[in-house]
Amino acid sequence: MPFVDTAIDRLVLEGALPVEVTLAENVCAGDPLGISAGNTWVLSADAAVEMPVLVAGVNGISGETITAFGMAVIKCTTDVANYGAVGDTVAVDDTGIYVPSGGGLPDVGFVSEVSADLLNTTIVVFPMVNQLTVVRA
């Protein structure tokens, strides 16, 4: 069953590596954040140019400064047709929602838990990780 979160009612259960960021557009708690072409923090809604780097800790509007996390545990709302499977690798699609890995989308984490009613999927994400690739030769 492919995991697709609904992007609503997300809950950031835990966050590590907090930083204050100033938003250039409205975001919701748990949203993956990336840097826009204009060098501002926005929803990572087109990962080709806005690669996911952080996780929004709270809701915020454009111009607001919020806490974001480098790494987080997020409870996502799904539906019974789109719940995750524990251990699935999770990516961010070009609309800024968490989906199964694949299709050239950036991996950000994995599914750690699925609720018994299949309506909530908990994921552990560390979005920046796969951008750190170069070691000293």
Place this chain on the structure above:
Amino acid sequence: MAFLDTSTERVVVNGVCPVSITLAGTVYAGDPLGYSTGWKLSASATTIQPLLIAGQHGKTGDIITAYPAGVVRCLVATAATLGELTAVSDAGLYASAGSNTPDVGIVASITTALDYARVIACPMIAQLTVPRS
């Protein structure tokens, strides 16, 4: 303009998963640390790949707290760009990523005056590359 920190006035704003280590050289809070016959500044990443972030100052023989991941505020020598991929130079400085310097994190925020940058760093990540085939 390529980001370069000054290595002075670094502040470890946040650190996770602390470990206690014994130093084999003088280090300052926020320094990237590697292991080569002891924990020391990752100043020549060829042989001392960055793995940890020093949580405090220390000298040879001292036991200090270090972190595998942290948020480091850097005094900037050359301005950073928001979201910029950050590496460690062979002088042990946080700097813009390059083709042969180890990636350790990203620039998460910059002060209005461009004099300080906060870097989220997890130095070991780039070295963890092999899944079970």
